[in-house]
Amino acid sequence: MKHLFYLLAILFLIHTYAQDRNVVSEIKKESLLKTVSILSSEKFDGRLPGSEGYDKAAKYAANKFLESKLKPLGDVGYFQFLNVEYNKIDTPAVFEAIVDSITIKYELGKDFVFRGFSGANSFTLPVAFCGYGLSRPDLGYDDYQNVNVKNKIVIVFKQNPKWKIDDKDWGTNYPREKSLVAKQKGAKGILFISLPNDEKPQPLIGSILHGEGEQPTDFPQLHISLQAANDLLSRVGLTINECQTKIDEKKKPFSFLTRTKAKIVATTFYQKNAQTMNVVGMIEGSDPKLKNEYVVIGAHLDHVGSQAGLLFPGANDNASGSAGVIELAKAFSSDKTKPKRSIIFVLFASEEQGLFGSKHFVDNLKISKEKIVAMLNLDCIGYGDSIQVGNGKSSPNLWQIAKEFDQKNFKLMVSDTWSGGGADATAFHEQGIPSLYFVSKYSYDHLHLPTDTVETLNPDLFEKIVKLAFLTAKQVTDGKYEREEVKK
Structure with missing residues (x-):
């Protein structure tokens, strides 16, 4: 009987691992690049918050969240509104x-x-x-x-x-x-x-x-x-x-x-108070207890717009991270093994203007901040030659999970990291929420230039960073990581 139990346990683990691998294999560079191509196109006019182009991008993202059957968590549907200068x-x-x-x-x-x-x-x-x-x-x-x-x-x-x-x-x-x-x-x-x-x-x-x-x-x-x-x-x-x-x-x-x-x-x-929005959706956890704990996966949707017909496409910064979040939402939604913890997916407005979208999100949480076990931020993940995961000095246990998955699967993650959050992870870090910041190394050759187009991206690296983020997030959502005390 004991041998039968062990055999069943091993078969279960093999089955679970195979399922994880199948879900990871569904994260494809072709899908990621297609989303980046759309978000960085002239249709969205550089995604400047307050503009018609940004609103179109937010609606596009909301439709993607709907396709993945995410539960809306905004003020109206998936939209959480805030005002910014425009x-x-x-x-x-x-x-x-x-x-x-x-x-x-x-x-x-x-x-x-x-x-x-x-x-x-x-x-x-x-x-x-x-x-x-x-x-x-x-x-x-x-x-x-x-x-x-x-x-x-x-x-x-x-x-x-x-x-x-x-x-x-x-x-x-x-x-x-x-x-x-x-x-x-x-x-x-x-x-x-x-x-x-x-x-x-x-x-x-x-x-x-x-x-x-x-x-x-x-x-x-x-x-x-x-x-x-x-x-x-x-x-x-x-x-x-x-x-x-x-x-x-x-x-x-x-x-x-x-x-x-x-x-x-x-x-x-000029408008002193123009309305813009974060895009927020959730997959509810399957465990009766752990579903009341949350993992946030986010990226900023905005860029710097256009000037008199001169487009700043923002493919790497940060259509790449936004595409990653959309792809991760799709992957977790299609996973037959539902996460035990709940996952909140959020695309932030106005990172470029001063992290206003992420600050607004954290300042207006509908849940206790103590219930957020971790935050994973994706920013500029499509250009470069390797993977860097920031904020590891502040959240070392969380960082180690990413490092171990990289060693097993990709061997692309550098050891350099930092403390204090960074970009949209900053607002979470400042509230004592463990956070990681996924970014590609040497990512900024086209930063805020008209040349930041989808053609410049490194598709293989792009895909692997999103897969690493999925594996890291899944470990956390399955309850295999306990919230750590953030080191300032």
């Missing part, structure tokens, strides 16, 4: 330099982009170079002290200095903050430039990470190329590299009028 950048969109009598016309996407929260205006005005765009009399440093920028356009470095005065921080370097300083000094618009002396200066990215403060709706904000900056400095016989060097070596302002002009035409439509 800014549409439309045509006409013009940036030109006027050097003596010569007009140099620049191309959107190649020579300049708008900051996501650019204001609208149209003018041709003189240009002033104002270093780092900082006015910090408390530190004895003011880029505006010896230059009159009233009714002018200012050029400033986008980033803050890497050096300090009296070992004190400069504070944030958000574009809105620097724009409001320039506007207060009398400027009419601002041109940001990446630090030219960096080994790899930041490219012209689309971004809606803007910082606090009221929106200067009549104040254009552009990020321009180093070549365009040098064109505007050509009358004074300096390059932008030389300007940075002068400031950094002496740790003193070096600001001046360039004796050139620029033409800017910026067309925008």
Whole structure:
């Protein structure tokens, strides 16, 4: 009888393992890439929260949750609503330099982009170079002290200095903050430039990470190329590299009028409170007790939109993670062995703007946060050559589960990890919820660029990361992991 019991137990384990393998095998790169192609298409216009394109993407995701028979957990159906700032950048969109009598016309996407929260205006005005765009009399440093920028356009470095005065921080370097300083000094618009002396200066990215403060709706904000900056400095016989060097070596302002002009035409439509939504659904657990405990699997659905017809597709960031969540929902729904714990699938809004969707989700939980055993976040999982799982220093037991499954199946996971959450896992980590952040290593070559398209993705790696996330999540949903104390 004892031998029969052991035999049945072994057969059960073999059957369960085979079922798991069958479900994992149904996670296919072709399905993942199809979803990414749809989400990163022109139809969804870069998925900027508050826009029609994002709403279409959210409806598409909700229909996918419905196909997987997820229980709706939103305010209305699958939608959990929140309000965010929204800014549409439309045509006409013009940036030109006027050097003596010569007009140099620049191309959107190649020579300049708008900051996501650019204001609208149209003018041709003189240009002033104002270093780092900082006015910090408390530190004895003011880029505006010896230059009159009233009714002018200012050029400033986008980033803050890497050096300090009296070992004190400069504070944030958000574009809105620097724009409001320039506007207060009398400027009419601002041109940001990446630090030219960096080994790899930041490219012209689309971004809606803007910082606090009221929106200067009549104040254009552009990020321009180093070549365009040098064109505007050509009358004074300096390059932008030389300007940075002068400031950094002496740790003193070096600001001046360039004796050139620029033409800017910026067309925008701003809403202070635009409605957007997270997309939330659930598979209820099968165990009478464990079903009251939850695993959250999430990714951000949003990206940075488009500018006057210039599309930022966001295939890797983060149509890939969103496709992963949709595929995982389908896999768990089709699994004949139902999870013992309940699984909440969520696609967050407004990660790019400041993690607003995930913060809203955590701040408005309909369940006790203590009942959430783990959160798995998928962000930028389609491009690169290996797998990185973040937040392992804060949730080491959870991280070890992923590491062991990778060793058995893929051998693609690097040992490097971090603490403190990261991206949408941050809001959960801060509430003491164990979290992992799945990302592909070397994932950011096309970050926030028009070139972040589905054609650049690594399909095999993409598929394996989603499979690893499934295996990790299944271990947790089956009750084989107990919630650990999060290490801060």
